[in-house]
Amino acid sequence: MNAFLAILRRDLLLAMRRKSEVLTALFFFIIVVSLFPLGIGPEAALLKKIAPGVLWVAALLATMLGLSRLFAPDHLDGTLEQIALSPTPLGLLVAGKITAHWLVSGLPLVLLAPILGIQFDLEADALLILVAALLLGTPLLSLIGAIGAALTLGVRGGGVLLSLLVLPLYVPALVFGAGAVEAHISGLGAGGHLSLLAALLALALFFAPWATTAALRIALE
Amino acid sequence: MLHPHLTVTGLSCSRGERRLFSGLNLTVEPGEWLHVQGENGVGKTTLLRALVGLAPPTEGEIRWRGELVTQGSDDYRREMLYLGHYGAVKEELTPLENLQLSAALDGIALSAPEALATLVRFGLRGREELPVRFLSAGQKRRVLLARLVTRKATLWILDEPFTALDVKAVELLSGVIGEHLSHGGLVILTSHQAMPMPHGKVIKL
Numbered sequence: 001m002n003a004f005l006a007i008l009r010r011d012l013l014l015a016m017r018r019k020s021e022v023l024t025a026l027f028f029f030i031i032v033v034s035l036f037p038l039g040i041g042p043e044a045a046l047l048k049k050i051a052p053g054v055l056w057v058a059a060l061l062a063t064m065l066g067l068s069r070l071f072a073p074d075h076l077d078g079t080l081e082q083i084a085l086s087p088t089p090l091g092l093l094v095a096g097k098i099t100a101h102w103l104v105s106g107l108p109l110v111l112l113a114p115i116l117g118i119q120f121d122l123e124a125d126a127l128l129i130l131v132a133a134l135l136l137g138t139p140l141l142s143l144i145g146a147i148g149a150a151l152t153l154g155v156r157g158g159g160v161l162l163s164l165l166v167l168p169l170y171v172p173a174l175v176f177g178a179g180a181v182e183a184h185i186s187g188l189g190a191g192g193h194l195s196l197l198a199a200l201l202a203l204a205l206f207f208a209p210w211a212t213t214a215a216l217r218i219a220l221e
Numbered sequence: 222m223l224h225p226h227l228t229v230t231g232l233s234c235s236r237g238e239r240r241l242f243s244g245l246n247l248t249v250e251p252g253e254w255l256h257v258q259g260e261n262g263v264g265k266t267t268l269l270r271a272l273v274g275l276a277p278p279t280e281g282e283i284r285w286r287g288e289l290v291t292q293g294s295d296d297y298r299r300e301m302l303y304l305g306h307y308g309a310v311k312e313e314l315t316p317l318e319n320l321q322l323s324a325a326l327d328g329i330a331l332s333a334p335e336a337l338a339t340l341v342r343f344g345l346r347g348r349e350e351l352p353v354r355f356l357s358a359g360q361k362r363r364v365l366l367a368r369l370v371t372r373k374a375t376l377w378i379l380d381e382p383f384t385a386l387d388v389k390a391v392e393l394l395s396g397v398i399g400e401h402l403s404h405g406g407l408v409i410l411t412s413h414q415a416m417p418m419p420h421g422k423v424i425k426l
Contacts, residue, residue, distance in 0.1 A: 006325030010311075013322075017313035017352075078307020085273060086327045087299035093326065221276045 003088040004096045011100030021069060026108050029062035033116045044121045051120035052130065052181035053174075059109050059134060060141065060170050066105040067145040067166065068152075068159050070097065071216065075153055084220055094216065095209045098146045106138030122181075129184045129194075136197040137177040143201075143208035144169050150215035172200055223286045225300065225375050226250050227272075227407060232281035234267045241267055242426050245281065249376075249422070254398070254408035256416055259426035265411040266306065268426065269380050272409065273303040285376070302374035304382065308361050312354035316345055316364045319353060324371055331371050343367045344390065358385045369397055377401065379410040 015022050036054045037047055074080035083093050113134050114127040122130065148166035152158035180193035226249060233243035241264030249255050257265050270276040272283060274290055274297070283290040285297045310319045317336055324331035340349055343363040353361055362385045369377060377398070383391055391414075398408055399418055410416075 003326055003328050006322060010314075010322045010326070013318070014311060014313055077311070078305055078309035079311060081275065081303075081305060081307065082309050082323065083326060084275070085298055085301070085303055087295055088326060088328050089295070 003086075004092050004099075007083075007093050007096035008100050008103075011097055012103065015100070015104045021066070022104050025062045025065040025105055026112070028065060029058050029109055030112065030116065032058040032061065034119060037119045047120045048122060048185065049182075051117060051122050052178040052185075054120070055113055055117065055130065055134075056137075056174050056178040059113070059138065060167065060174060062109060063105055063138065063141045063145060064163055064166065066101065067149045068162055070101050070146055070149040071153050071219075072149075072158075075219070080216070081220060084216065090216065091209045091213045094146070094212050098142050098209065098212070101146070102139050102142040106142050110134045110138055123185075126181055126185055129190045130181050132194060133177045133180040133190070133197060136194060136201055137173045140173050140197070140201045140204050141170060143204040144173075146212045147208055147215060150212045150219060153216065153219040173197065176200070224251060225286055225405075225407065227376060227409075228284045228287075229272070230282055230284075232268075232271065232283065233279045234264060234271050234276070235279050236264070236267055240279075243280070245424075247422075247424060249407050249409060251405040251407060252402050254402055254410065254416075254418065254421050256421055256423045257409065257411045257426065258413075258423060259411075263426045265426060266380055269303070269305075269378050269409065269411065273301060273378055274298070275303075300375040301378065302369065302372045302376070303378045303380075304365060304368070305380045308365060310353050310361060310364050313352055315350050315352055316340055316356075316367070317349040319364055320367055320371060323368060327372065329372065336371065339367045339370045340364075342370070343393065359387055359390060362386060363390060366394060366397075369401070375405075376407045377409070379408065381411055381413075383412050383414055 033055055036050065040046060071080060074083065084090055086093065110131060113130055117127045117130055145166050148162050148169070151165065152162045155161060176193045176197045180190040180197070183193055184190040229245060229247045232245040234241050247255065257268060259265050267276065271278045274294070285300070288294070290297050314322070317333070317340065320336045320340065321331055321333070337349060340346070343366060345360065345363055348356060348360065353364060356364070366382065382394060386394065395418060402408060402418070
Protein backbone atom coordinates (compact mmCIF):
# COMPACT_ATOMS: atom_id res chain seq x y z
CA MET A 1 0.00 0.00 0.00
CA ASN A 2 2.90 2.34 0.79
CA ALA A 3 4.32 1.76 -2.67
CA PHE A 4 0.90 2.60 -4.17
CA LEU A 5 0.88 5.92 -2.33
CA ALA A 6 4.51 6.51 -3.29
CA ILE A 7 3.87 6.18 -7.03
CA LEU A 8 0.73 8.29 -6.67
CA ARG A 9 2.79 11.00 -4.96
CA ARG A 10 5.52 10.70 -7.58
CA ASP A 11 3.16 11.08 -10.54
CA LEU A 12 1.26 13.97 -8.94
CA LEU A 13 4.55 15.69 -8.16
CA LEU A 14 5.66 15.23 -11.77
CA ALA A 15 2.33 16.62 -13.00
CA MET A 16 2.81 19.66 -10.74
CA ARG A 17 6.24 20.29 -12.27
CA ARG A 18 4.81 20.00 -15.80
CA LYS A 19 1.65 22.03 -15.31
CA SER A 20 1.37 23.17 -18.92
CA GLU A 21 0.67 19.64 -20.22
CA VAL A 22 -2.16 19.17 -17.74
CA LEU A 23 -3.66 22.60 -18.34
CA THR A 24 -3.61 22.12 -22.13
CA ALA A 25 -6.03 19.19 -21.86
CA LEU A 26 -8.30 21.13 -19.50
CA PHE A 27 -8.46 24.20 -21.72
CA PHE A 28 -9.08 21.94 -24.70
CA PHE A 29 -12.12 20.55 -22.88
CA ILE A 30 -13.40 24.03 -21.98
CA ILE A 31 -12.92 25.42 -25.49
CA VAL A 32 -14.41 22.46 -27.38
CA VAL A 33 -17.51 22.50 -25.17
CA SER A 34 -17.88 26.30 -25.45
CA LEU A 35 -17.62 26.25 -29.26
CA PHE A 36 -20.93 24.42 -29.65
CA PRO A 37 -23.27 27.04 -28.15
CA LEU A 38 -21.40 29.69 -30.11
CA GLY A 39 -21.70 27.80 -33.37
CA ILE A 40 -25.29 26.61 -33.00
CA GLY A 41 -26.83 29.79 -31.63
CA PRO A 42 -29.09 30.48 -28.66
CA GLU A 43 -31.75 27.83 -29.23
CA ALA A 44 -32.33 26.58 -25.71
CA ALA A 45 -34.22 23.41 -26.65
CA LEU A 46 -31.62 22.24 -29.15
CA LEU A 47 -28.70 23.06 -26.87
CA LYS A 48 -30.30 21.17 -24.01
CA LYS A 49 -30.72 18.17 -26.29
CA ILE A 50 -27.11 18.03 -27.47
CA ALA A 51 -25.50 19.04 -24.14
CA PRO A 52 -24.85 15.55 -22.67
CA GLY A 53 -23.37 14.23 -25.91
CA VAL A 54 -21.15 17.27 -26.47
CA LEU A 55 -19.83 17.26 -22.90
CA TRP A 56 -19.10 13.56 -23.02
CA VAL A 57 -17.40 13.58 -26.42
CA ALA A 58 -15.25 16.51 -25.29
CA ALA A 59 -14.37 14.61 -22.10
CA LEU A 60 -13.32 11.56 -24.17
CA LEU A 61 -11.09 13.65 -26.40
CA ALA A 62 -9.56 15.57 -23.50
CA THR A 63 -8.72 12.30 -21.74
CA MET A 64 -7.16 10.99 -24.95
CA LEU A 65 -4.79 13.97 -25.06
CA GLY A 66 -3.07 12.96 -21.84
CA LEU A 67 -3.04 9.21 -22.39
CA SER A 68 0.18 8.93 -24.38
CA ARG A 69 1.97 10.63 -21.49
CA LEU A 70 0.88 7.92 -19.06
CA PHE A 71 3.80 5.57 -19.70
CA ALA A 72 5.86 7.10 -22.54
CA PRO A 73 8.05 9.50 -20.47
CA ASP A 74 8.87 6.75 -17.97
CA HIS A 75 9.63 4.40 -20.85
CA LEU A 76 11.98 6.92 -22.46
CA ASP A 77 14.09 7.68 -19.40
CA GLY A 78 14.24 4.07 -18.21
CA THR A 79 12.31 4.56 -14.97
CA LEU A 80 9.60 2.22 -16.27
CA GLU A 81 12.20 -0.54 -16.41
CA GLN A 82 13.09 0.15 -12.79
CA ILE A 83 9.39 0.11 -11.86
CA ALA A 84 8.97 -3.27 -13.58
CA LEU A 85 11.99 -4.67 -11.72
CA SER A 86 10.87 -3.37 -8.35
CA PRO A 87 10.00 -5.98 -5.70
CA THR A 88 6.57 -4.33 -5.47
CA PRO A 89 4.04 -6.08 -7.75
CA LEU A 90 3.85 -4.18 -11.05
CA GLY A 91 0.04 -4.34 -11.03
CA LEU A 92 -0.09 -2.26 -7.86
CA LEU A 93 2.26 0.38 -9.26
CA VAL A 94 0.29 0.49 -12.52
CA ALA A 95 -2.92 0.98 -10.52
CA GLY A 96 -1.20 3.89 -8.77
CA LYS A 97 -0.21 5.45 -12.08
CA ILE A 98 -3.76 5.12 -13.43
CA THR A 99 -5.17 6.71 -10.26
CA ALA A 100 -2.76 9.62 -10.61
CA HIS A 101 -3.78 10.01 -14.26
CA TRP A 102 -7.44 10.18 -13.28
CA LEU A 103 -6.78 12.70 -10.48
CA VAL A 104 -4.90 14.94 -12.90
CA SER A 105 -6.96 14.62 -16.09
CA GLY A 106 -10.31 13.08 -15.10
CA LEU A 107 -11.35 14.72 -11.85
CA PRO A 108 -10.90 18.31 -13.13
CA LEU A 109 -13.30 17.48 -16.00
CA VAL A 110 -15.90 16.31 -13.50
CA LEU A 111 -15.54 19.53 -11.53
CA LEU A 112 -15.66 21.76 -14.62
CA ALA A 113 -18.60 20.02 -16.31
CA PRO A 114 -21.44 21.64 -14.25
CA ILE A 115 -20.07 25.12 -14.96
CA LEU A 116 -19.85 24.37 -18.67
CA GLY A 117 -23.28 22.73 -18.57
CA ILE A 118 -24.86 26.07 -17.67
CA GLN A 119 -24.02 27.30 -21.18
CA PHE A 120 -26.40 24.64 -22.48
CA ASP A 121 -29.25 25.72 -20.19
CA LEU A 122 -29.19 22.46 -18.22
CA GLU A 123 -31.25 22.43 -14.99
CA ALA A 124 -29.58 21.94 -11.61
CA ASP A 125 -30.74 18.33 -11.23
CA ALA A 126 -29.59 17.45 -14.76
CA LEU A 127 -26.18 18.93 -13.91
CA LEU A 128 -26.08 16.73 -10.82
CA ILE A 129 -26.72 13.62 -12.94
CA LEU A 130 -24.05 14.79 -15.39
CA VAL A 131 -21.51 15.06 -12.55
CA ALA A 132 -22.51 11.64 -11.20
CA ALA A 133 -22.16 10.05 -14.65
CA LEU A 134 -18.77 11.68 -15.23
CA LEU A 135 -17.62 10.66 -11.76
CA LEU A 136 -18.32 7.03 -12.68
CA GLY A 137 -17.25 7.39 -16.30
CA THR A 138 -13.92 9.26 -16.20
CA PRO A 139 -12.12 6.60 -14.09
CA LEU A 140 -13.39 4.10 -16.66
CA LEU A 141 -11.80 6.19 -19.43
CA SER A 142 -8.46 6.26 -17.58
CA LEU A 143 -8.53 2.51 -16.96
CA ILE A 144 -9.36 1.54 -20.54
CA GLY A 145 -6.95 4.16 -21.87
CA ALA A 146 -4.11 2.73 -19.81
CA ILE A 147 -4.41 -0.61 -21.65
CA GLY A 148 -4.15 1.22 -24.98
CA ALA A 149 -1.25 3.37 -23.79
CA ALA A 150 0.66 0.29 -22.67
CA LEU A 151 -0.06 -1.58 -25.93
CA THR A 152 1.17 1.29 -28.12
CA LEU A 153 4.25 1.99 -26.00
CA GLY A 154 7.35 2.36 -28.13
CA VAL A 155 5.38 2.11 -31.38
CA ARG A 156 6.24 4.73 -33.99
CA GLY A 157 3.27 7.02 -34.55
CA GLY A 158 1.73 5.54 -31.43
CA GLY A 159 -0.44 8.60 -30.76
CA VAL A 160 -2.79 8.10 -33.68
CA LEU A 161 -2.82 4.35 -33.21
CA LEU A 162 -3.75 4.89 -29.58
CA SER A 163 -6.81 6.94 -30.58
CA LEU A 164 -7.91 4.31 -33.10
CA LEU A 165 -7.50 1.61 -30.49
CA VAL A 166 -9.07 3.31 -27.51
CA LEU A 167 -11.89 5.47 -28.90
CA PRO A 168 -14.05 2.50 -30.01
CA LEU A 169 -13.63 1.03 -26.53
CA TYR A 170 -14.95 4.28 -25.08
CA VAL A 171 -18.30 3.83 -26.86
CA PRO A 172 -20.11 2.07 -23.95
CA ALA A 173 -19.02 4.78 -21.51
CA LEU A 174 -20.22 7.44 -23.95
CA VAL A 175 -23.57 5.75 -24.59
CA PHE A 176 -24.44 5.17 -20.94
CA GLY A 177 -22.88 8.40 -19.69
CA ALA A 178 -24.65 10.71 -22.12
CA GLY A 179 -27.72 8.47 -21.96
CA ALA A 180 -28.01 8.98 -18.19
CA VAL A 181 -28.47 12.74 -18.55
CA GLU A 182 -30.81 12.41 -21.54
CA ALA A 183 -32.94 9.84 -19.72
CA HIS A 184 -33.17 12.14 -16.73
CA ILE A 185 -34.23 15.14 -18.84
CA SER A 186 -36.90 13.10 -20.61
CA GLY A 187 -38.20 11.91 -17.24
CA LEU A 188 -37.22 8.25 -17.53
CA GLY A 189 -34.79 8.33 -14.62
CA ALA A 190 -31.02 7.91 -14.83
CA GLY A 191 -30.71 4.98 -12.42
CA GLY A 192 -30.37 2.26 -15.05
CA HIS A 193 -27.66 4.04 -17.01
CA LEU A 194 -25.71 4.93 -13.90
CA SER A 195 -25.75 1.37 -12.57
CA LEU A 196 -24.53 0.08 -15.94
CA LEU A 197 -21.69 2.63 -15.83
CA ALA A 198 -20.86 1.52 -12.29
CA ALA A 199 -20.85 -2.12 -13.42
CA LEU A 200 -18.48 -1.30 -16.28
CA LEU A 201 -16.24 0.58 -13.85
CA ALA A 202 -16.13 -2.38 -11.45
CA LEU A 203 -15.21 -4.68 -14.32
CA ALA A 204 -12.49 -2.34 -15.58
CA LEU A 205 -11.08 -1.83 -12.07
CA PHE A 206 -10.52 -5.53 -11.90
CA PHE A 207 -9.21 -6.24 -15.40
CA ALA A 208 -7.52 -3.08 -16.65
CA PRO A 209 -4.49 -3.03 -14.27
CA TRP A 210 -3.89 -6.68 -15.02
CA ALA A 211 -4.12 -6.23 -18.82
CA THR A 212 -1.98 -3.07 -18.66
CA THR A 213 0.70 -4.91 -16.68
CA ALA A 214 0.82 -7.71 -19.24
CA ALA A 215 1.10 -5.21 -22.10
CA LEU A 216 3.89 -3.31 -20.34
CA ARG A 217 5.92 -6.48 -19.84
CA ILE A 218 5.71 -7.16 -23.57
CA ALA A 219 6.71 -3.57 -24.39
CA LEU A 220 9.77 -3.81 -22.14
CA GLU A 221 11.14 -7.02 -23.68
CA MET B 222 17.87 -21.49 2.23
CA LEU B 223 20.80 -21.89 -0.11
CA HIS B 224 23.52 -19.26 -0.02
CA PRO B 225 23.11 -16.52 -2.62
CA HIS B 226 24.59 -17.56 -5.92
CA LEU B 227 23.67 -17.20 -9.55
CA THR B 228 23.91 -20.10 -11.97
CA VAL B 229 23.38 -19.88 -15.70
CA THR B 230 23.26 -23.01 -17.86
CA GLY B 231 23.04 -23.30 -21.62
CA LEU B 232 21.84 -19.74 -22.09
CA SER B 233 21.07 -18.58 -25.64
CA CYS B 234 19.76 -15.18 -26.61
CA SER B 235 18.70 -13.75 -29.93
CA ARG B 236 17.68 -10.32 -31.02
CA GLY B 237 15.07 -10.53 -33.76
CA GLU B 238 16.30 -13.24 -36.13
CA ARG B 239 19.94 -12.96 -35.15
CA ARG B 240 21.42 -15.38 -32.63
CA LEU B 241 23.72 -13.36 -30.35
CA PHE B 242 25.30 -16.11 -28.25
CA SER B 243 24.43 -19.66 -27.30
CA GLY B 244 25.38 -22.31 -24.78
CA LEU B 245 26.55 -19.85 -22.16
CA ASN B 246 27.39 -21.34 -18.73
CA LEU B 247 28.50 -19.35 -15.71
CA THR B 248 28.32 -19.23 -11.93
CA VAL B 249 28.80 -16.26 -9.63
CA GLU B 250 29.38 -16.91 -5.93
CA PRO B 251 29.19 -14.48 -2.97
CA GLY B 252 32.10 -12.04 -2.97
CA GLU B 253 32.75 -12.60 -6.67
CA TRP B 254 32.27 -10.27 -9.55
CA LEU B 255 31.87 -11.03 -13.20
CA HIS B 256 33.19 -8.79 -15.94
CA VAL B 257 31.23 -9.23 -19.18
CA GLN B 258 33.45 -8.18 -22.06
CA GLY B 259 32.89 -7.97 -25.77
CA GLU B 260 32.68 -5.64 -28.73
CA ASN B 261 29.77 -3.29 -29.31
CA GLY B 262 26.64 -5.12 -30.40
CA VAL B 263 27.82 -8.52 -29.32
CA GLY B 264 24.98 -8.91 -26.84
CA LYS B 265 26.30 -7.72 -23.46
CA THR B 266 23.19 -5.69 -22.66
CA THR B 267 20.94 -8.48 -23.94
CA LEU B 268 22.69 -10.90 -21.57
CA LEU B 269 22.17 -8.55 -18.62
CA ARG B 270 18.52 -7.97 -19.53
CA ALA B 271 18.03 -11.74 -19.70
CA LEU B 272 19.68 -12.13 -16.28
CA VAL B 273 17.39 -9.59 -14.63
CA GLY B 274 14.30 -11.12 -16.25
CA LEU B 275 13.34 -8.27 -18.57
CA ALA B 276 13.87 -10.23 -21.78
CA PRO B 277 13.34 -13.99 -21.58
CA PRO B 278 16.21 -16.00 -23.13
CA THR B 279 15.63 -18.20 -26.18
CA GLU B 280 17.06 -21.24 -24.43
CA GLY B 281 18.67 -22.17 -21.15
CA GLU B 282 17.93 -21.37 -17.55
CA ILE B 283 18.96 -18.88 -14.91
CA ARG B 284 18.85 -19.87 -11.25
CA TRP B 285 19.18 -17.70 -8.16
CA ARG B 286 19.73 -19.62 -4.90
CA GLY B 287 18.93 -22.74 -6.92
CA GLU B 288 15.48 -21.47 -7.94
CA LEU B 289 14.48 -20.70 -11.48
CA VAL B 290 14.31 -16.97 -12.24
CA THR B 291 11.11 -15.99 -14.03
CA GLN B 292 9.47 -12.65 -14.67
CA GLY B 293 7.25 -13.11 -11.64
CA SER B 294 9.78 -14.04 -8.96
CA ASP B 295 9.43 -11.39 -6.26
CA ASP B 296 12.24 -12.81 -4.09
CA TYR B 297 14.75 -12.44 -6.87
CA ARG B 298 13.67 -8.89 -7.63
CA ARG B 299 13.97 -7.99 -3.94
CA GLU B 300 17.59 -9.15 -3.84
CA MET B 301 18.64 -7.87 -7.27
CA LEU B 302 19.38 -4.36 -8.47
CA TYR B 303 19.79 -3.58 -12.17
CA LEU B 304 21.11 -0.27 -13.40
CA GLY B 305 21.00 0.00 -17.17
CA HIS B 306 22.11 2.40 -19.90
CA TYR B 307 19.30 4.79 -19.15
CA GLY B 308 19.44 7.71 -16.75
CA ALA B 309 16.47 6.17 -14.92
CA VAL B 310 16.06 9.37 -12.92
CA LYS B 311 13.26 11.89 -13.30
CA GLU B 312 14.58 15.18 -14.70
CA GLU B 313 11.84 17.26 -13.01
CA LEU B 314 12.58 15.92 -9.54
CA THR B 315 15.52 16.72 -7.28
CA PRO B 316 18.19 14.10 -6.50
CA LEU B 317 16.75 13.74 -3.00
CA GLU B 318 13.20 13.17 -4.31
CA ASN B 319 14.48 10.72 -6.91
CA LEU B 320 16.34 8.68 -4.33
CA GLN B 321 13.54 8.69 -1.77
CA LEU B 322 10.75 7.97 -4.25
CA SER B 323 12.56 5.07 -5.87
CA ALA B 324 13.19 3.60 -2.41
CA ALA B 325 9.49 4.01 -1.56
CA LEU B 326 8.46 2.30 -4.82
CA ASP B 327 10.71 -0.62 -3.91
CA GLY B 328 9.08 -0.77 -0.48
CA ILE B 329 12.25 0.28 1.35
CA ALA B 330 12.19 2.76 4.21
CA LEU B 331 14.78 5.47 3.58
CA SER B 332 15.01 8.40 5.99
CA ALA B 333 15.88 11.85 4.70
CA PRO B 334 19.19 12.06 6.65
CA GLU B 335 20.25 8.68 5.29
CA ALA B 336 19.39 9.72 1.72
CA LEU B 337 21.23 13.03 2.16
CA ALA B 338 24.32 11.29 3.54
CA THR B 339 24.37 8.96 0.52
CA LEU B 340 24.09 11.89 -1.91
CA VAL B 341 26.93 13.69 -0.12
CA ARG B 342 29.01 10.52 -0.37
CA PHE B 343 28.41 10.53 -4.12
CA GLY B 344 29.64 14.11 -4.36
CA LEU B 345 26.27 15.81 -4.73
CA ARG B 346 26.52 18.12 -1.73
CA GLY B 347 24.58 21.32 -2.42
CA ARG B 348 22.75 19.74 -5.36
CA GLU B 349 20.12 17.86 -3.32
CA GLU B 350 17.36 20.39 -3.95
CA LEU B 351 18.14 21.18 -7.59
CA PRO B 352 16.01 19.52 -10.29
CA VAL B 353 18.08 16.82 -11.99
CA ARG B 354 17.75 18.47 -15.42
CA PHE B 355 20.15 21.21 -14.22
CA LEU B 356 22.86 18.64 -13.43
CA SER B 357 25.64 17.46 -15.74
CA ALA B 358 25.64 13.98 -17.31
CA GLY B 359 28.14 12.71 -14.75
CA GLN B 360 26.15 14.12 -11.86
CA LYS B 361 22.94 12.52 -13.17
CA ARG B 362 24.79 9.24 -13.27
CA ARG B 363 25.86 9.76 -9.65
CA VAL B 364 22.22 10.26 -8.62
CA LEU B 365 21.41 6.89 -10.15
CA LEU B 366 24.44 5.16 -8.64
CA ALA B 367 23.47 6.40 -5.17
CA ARG B 368 20.75 3.76 -5.33
CA LEU B 369 23.43 1.07 -5.07
CA VAL B 370 23.91 2.07 -1.44
CA THR B 371 20.29 2.79 -0.47
CA ARG B 372 18.67 -0.22 -2.14
CA LYS B 373 20.65 -2.82 -0.11
CA ALA B 374 20.45 -5.56 -2.75
CA THR B 375 22.68 -8.65 -2.81
CA LEU B 376 23.15 -9.02 -6.54
CA TRP B 377 24.12 -5.95 -8.54
CA ILE B 378 23.80 -6.09 -12.32
CA LEU B 379 25.35 -2.98 -13.82
CA ASP B 380 25.44 -2.03 -17.49
CA GLU B 381 28.41 0.26 -18.18
CA PRO B 382 28.42 1.80 -14.69
CA PHE B 383 31.57 3.83 -15.38
CA THR B 384 30.20 5.83 -18.34
CA ALA B 385 30.31 9.61 -17.95
CA LEU B 386 32.09 9.44 -14.59
CA ASP B 387 35.21 11.47 -13.76
CA VAL B 388 38.36 9.96 -12.20
CA LYS B 389 37.19 10.63 -8.66
CA ALA B 390 33.77 9.10 -9.25
CA VAL B 391 35.33 6.01 -10.85
CA GLU B 392 37.44 5.59 -7.73
CA LEU B 393 34.38 6.08 -5.53
CA LEU B 394 32.33 3.54 -7.48
CA SER B 395 35.15 0.98 -7.42
CA GLY B 396 35.28 1.51 -3.65
CA VAL B 397 31.52 1.00 -3.28
CA ILE B 398 31.67 -2.16 -5.38
CA GLY B 399 34.67 -3.46 -3.41
CA GLU B 400 32.83 -2.85 -0.15
CA HIS B 401 29.77 -4.69 -1.47
CA LEU B 402 31.93 -7.68 -2.48
CA SER B 403 33.67 -7.82 0.89
CA HIS B 404 30.23 -8.08 2.52
CA GLY B 405 29.46 -11.15 0.42
CA GLY B 406 27.65 -9.36 -2.39
CA LEU B 407 27.69 -10.34 -6.05
CA VAL B 408 28.34 -8.02 -8.98
CA ILE B 409 27.93 -8.54 -12.71
CA LEU B 410 28.99 -5.64 -14.88
CA THR B 411 29.93 -4.67 -18.38
CA SER B 412 32.73 -2.21 -18.95
CA HIS B 413 35.34 -1.40 -21.56
CA GLN B 414 37.80 -0.34 -18.90
CA ALA B 415 40.23 -2.57 -17.02
CA MET B 416 38.90 -3.16 -13.53
CA PRO B 417 41.39 -3.07 -10.66
CA MET B 418 39.46 -5.34 -8.30
CA PRO B 419 40.29 -8.81 -6.91
CA HIS B 420 38.17 -12.00 -7.20
CA GLY B 421 37.04 -11.12 -10.67
CA LYS B 422 35.88 -13.49 -13.37
CA VAL B 423 35.90 -12.51 -17.00
CA ILE B 424 33.58 -13.71 -19.70
CA LYS B 425 34.08 -12.79 -23.35
CA LEU B 426 31.06 -12.83 -25.59
